[in-house]
Amino acid sequence: MKLLITGSAGMVGQNLLEHPDATNYEVLAPRRSELDLLDISNLKSYLAINQPDMIVHAAGVVGGIQANIAEPVKFLVDNMNMGLNILTTAKSAGIKRFLNLSSSCMYPKDAPNPLREDLILKGELEPTNEGYALAKVVSTRLCEYIHAEDEQFLYKTVIPCNLYGRHDKFDPKNSHMIPAVISKLFDAKKSNLKTVDIWGDGQARREFMYAGDLADFVYYAIRNFERMPQNINVGLGHDFSINEYYAEIARIVGFKGQFVHDLTKPVGMKQKLIDDSRMKSFGWKSSTSLESGLMQTFEYFKDTQ
Numbered sequence: 445m446k447l448l449i450t451g452s453a454g455m456v457g458q459n460l461l462e463h464p465d466a467t468n469y470e471v472l473a474p475r476r477s478e479l480d481l482l483d484i485s486n487l488k489s490y491l492a493i494n495q496p497d498m499i500v501h502a503a504g505v506v507g508g509i510q511a512n513i514a515e516p517v518k519f520l521v522d523n524m525n526m527g528l529n530i531l532t533t534a535k536s537a538g539i540k541r542f543l544n545l546s547s548s549c550m551y552p553k554d555a556p557n558p559l560r561e562d563l564i565l566k567g568e569l570e571p572t573n574e575g576y577a578l579a580k581v582v583s584t585r586l587c588e589y590i591h592a593e594d595e596q597f598l599y600k601t602v603i604p605c606n607l608y609g610r611h612d613k614f615d616p617k618n619s620h621m622i623p624a625v626i627s628k629l630f631d632a633k634k635s636n637l638k639t640v641d642i643w644g645d646g647q648a649r650r651e652f653m654y655a656g657d658l659a660d661f662v663y664y665a666i667r668n669f670e671r672m673p674q675n676i677n678v679g680l681g682h683d684f685s686i687n688e689y690y691a692e693i694a695r696i697v698g699f700k701g702q703f704v705h706d707l708t709k710p711v712g713m714k715q716k717l718i719d720d721s722r723m724k725s726f727g728w729k730s731s732t733s734l735e736s737g738l739m740q741t742f743e744y745f746k747d748t749q
């Protein structure tokens with residue numbers, strides 16, 4: 445099978461390429477310089493020339509809370525256009541299988557946890573990442589519409605919880621919580637700081653899965669694509685508080701100082717835990733513990749410094 449992976453230079457894309465199952469496929473992994481998803485004529489000619497059997501759409505403009513607040517236009521427009529362009533062009537090119545990567549950020553901010561797949565569009569979105577979430581809702585719905593119009597087109601959406609791992613972004617402007625904390629505590633240790641700030645009271649809960657496990661899920665999904673549900677959450681099914689993440693990362697990095705809570709800073713949603721019932725019935729579960737995932741991520745961070 446010829447598999448096109450978009451966003452192959454990104455964290456999810458790189459973990460897909462590093463997974464042992466990648467060798468079972470003829471993988472097309474163009475960089476943005478070869479395939480810019482915002483350029484529809486580039487996209488049409490790329491698909492006509494290369495004719496993939498299946499697309500895994502892992503490209504996107506992705507970032508943490510600060511980047512989302514600073515550039516809401518880019519997060520909405522680029523993600524929306526990339527999704528619309530690749531889905532409509534793939535449909536016109538007759539590509540029958542499409543795995544769309546969405547995010548648990550698209551669930552309404554007040555939705556009850558654990559977040560079930562049928563809660564999409566059942567309430568207001570979290571304002572700090574609304575543009576990104578809107579784009580994810582649109583591509584998820586478009587997959588449903590394409591399949592509803594012609595059931596031969598299996599266009600399905602995977603909704604991962606937060607991810608971390610090798611190939612993550614560690615610069616504070618673009619990073620998500622785990623890489624940001626690894627970098628912050630590593631610097632604090634090097635500078636012998638006695639205290640480090642935590643935004644908010646640290647009681648908010650987050651579910652972070654190791655990106656290597658998401659790659660494992662994607663290959664499992666490709667092998668079982670006919671019976672995969674239209675929309676499916678992927679995660680651990682359990683979460684940890686921000687304070688617990690800080691404590692575990694401090695242990696791994698070797699930071700021995702104290703934490704101070706800055707209650708003036710935004711914290712986002714109180715909890716964001718996916719419901720993993722569909723994932724369990726589909727027959728997959730994640731295998732990397734928080735400790736092992738954090739240690740591998742920290743090794744990657746040190747190697748790339």
Ligand SMILES: NC(=O)c1ccc[n+]([C@@H]2O[C@H](COP(=O)([O-])OP(=O)(O)OC[C@H]3O[C@@H](n4cnc5c(N)ncnc54)[C@H](OP(=O)(O)O)[C@@H]3O)[C@@H](O)[C@H]2O)c1
Nearest residue numbers: 451453454455456476480481482502503504506547606607
């Ligand atoms: N990271 C998470 O915690 C998380 C959680 C849930 C879901 N997801 C979803 O998983 C997917 C991948 O996320 P990620 O963490 O791997 O993000 P990432 O590391 O930022 O990678 C995104 C990739 O998309 C590429 N890209 C951006 N604009 C493009 C364009 N116009 N044309 C072609 N490629 C373009 C980027 O290329 P450049 O390198 O050239 O910029 C980059 O390689 C996204 O859909 C995201 O929403 C991520």
